[in-house]
Amino acid sequence: MSRPLKLGAALAAAALAASALAACTGSLFRSKAMPPTVYVLSADLPAPGAATIPADLSVLKPRLRTGLESDRIAVLYPDRRLDYFADARWSGPLTDVLQDFALREFHSRTHLRTITADTSVFTSSYWLEIEALDFQAEYTSASAPPTVHVHLLARIGDSGYRRILGRFEADARQPAAENRLTAIVDAYARAADAALAEIAARTDETLSKASEAR
Numbered sequence: 001m002s003r004p005l006k007l008g009a010a011l012a013a014a015a016l017a018a019s020a021l022a023a024c025t026g027s028l029f030r031s032k033a034m035p036p037t038v039y040v041l042s043a044d045l046p047a048p049g050a051a052t053i054p055a056d057l058s059v060l061k062p063r064l065r066t067g068l069e070s071d072r073i074a075v076l077y078p079d080r081r082l083d084y085f086a087d088a089r090w091s092g093p094l095t096d097v098l099q100d101f102a103l104r105e106f107h108s109r110t111h112l113r114t115i116t117a118d119t120s121v122f123t124s125s126y127w128l129e130i131e132a133l134d135f136q137a138e139y140t141s142a143s144a145p146p147t148v149h150v151h152l153l154a155r156i157g158d159s160g161y162r163r164i165l166g167r168f169e170a171d172a173r174q175p176a177a178e179n180r181l182t183a184i185v186d187a188y189a190r191a192a193d194a195a196l197a198e199i200a201a202r203t204d205e206t207l208s209k210a211s212e213a214r
Contacts (some may be wrong), residue, residue, distance in 0.1 A: 036089045040071065041101045041184045043193040045108035050093040052111040058159075059106060062067040062098045064211055067205060070094065073185070074136035075146065082136065088181055094135065102130060102196055109200040126165070126207060127155045132198070135192075137176065137184050145176040146184060151192040153201045156206055165210055168202040170195035172205040 011198040071093050072084035090097045099117060106115045116124060123163055134151035172194035176187040 010064045033129075036087045037090050037181070038089050039181070040091045041097050041185075041189055041192060042104075043101075043189045045104060045193075048108050049065050049111055051113045052178040053113065053204065053208050053211055055112050055126055055211050056114045057106070057110075057112050057116070057203070058127045059079065059102050059115060059126040060127055060129045061095050061098060062102070063129065064094060064098075064135070065131075065133050067136050068094055068132060071097075073181075073188075076136045076138045076149075078139055078141065079091045085137075085181060094132075098130070098132060098135070098192070101192055105193065105196040106200050107128075108201070109197055110204045113203070125159055125208070126156060127159055127197075128154060128203060135188075137187070145179040146187075148174050148184065148187040148191040149173050149177070150188070150195045152195045152199060154203075156203055158210065166202065167201050172198075 035180060049052040052160075067082050070084075071090045073088050073090060075083050076087055076196050077083065103117055106112070114124070118124060131153040132151070133153060134149045137148050139146045149172075151171045152169070154170070155164055156166050172186040173189040174191040174194070176184045
C-alpha cells in the first residue's frame with residue numbers, strides 16, 4: 001500500500017513544481033512596462049526647385065558626438081549632466097534619423113542634379129559629411145521649458161580630386177513652447193531645419209562655383 005501513496009505524492013509534487021515553473025517563466029516574458037513613445041523628425045519644407053547645378057551629391061552618414069549615438073532623445077541639465085528622456089525614442093538611431101532629415105532638406109532647398117545617401121564617397125561627383133556636436137534639449141532651470149540646441153559641422157569634398165571644397169558650421173537654438181515631449185520634439189525639428197537650411201545654402205553656393213570651374 002505504501003508504493004501507490006508514494007507515487008501519488010511524487011506526482012502531486014511534480015505537478016506543483018511544473019505549475020510554479022510555468023508561473024515563473026510567464027513572469028519573465030510578460031512585462032507591465034509601457035513601450036516607449038516613438039518620435040519622428042520632420043518639418044514643413046518648401047517644394048523642390050528645378051535642378052540648375054549639374055552636380056551629384058552623396059550625403060554620408062553623420063558623425064555624432066559621444067553620448068548621442070543611439071535612438072534615445074538627449075537632454076542636458078543645468079549641472080551639465082547629459083541624460084535621456086524616459087520612455088521616448090527617435091524612430092531609429094540618430095545617425096539614420098539625421099541623415100534622412102538632411103536628405104529631405106537638401107532635396108527641398110538645393111538646386112543639385114541628384115542627391116543620394118550612398119555610403120561610398122566615390123559614387124557621386126561630390127560628398128557631404130555632417131558632424132553633430134550638439135543635438136540635445138538644454139534646461140537652464142527646472143521650471144522653464146528647455147531650448148533645443150543643434151550645432152552641426154559640415155565638410156564638402158570632390159570625389160574625383162579627393163579634396164575638401166569647403167567647411168561649414170551651423171548653430172541653431174529653438175525654445176520649446178511647453179515642457180512636454182511633443183513640444184520639445186517640435187523644437188528639435190525647428191532647430192535641425194534651421195541648421196540644415198544654412199548648410200544646404202552654403203552647399204549650393206560651393207557646388208555652383210565648383211561646377212563652373214570644371
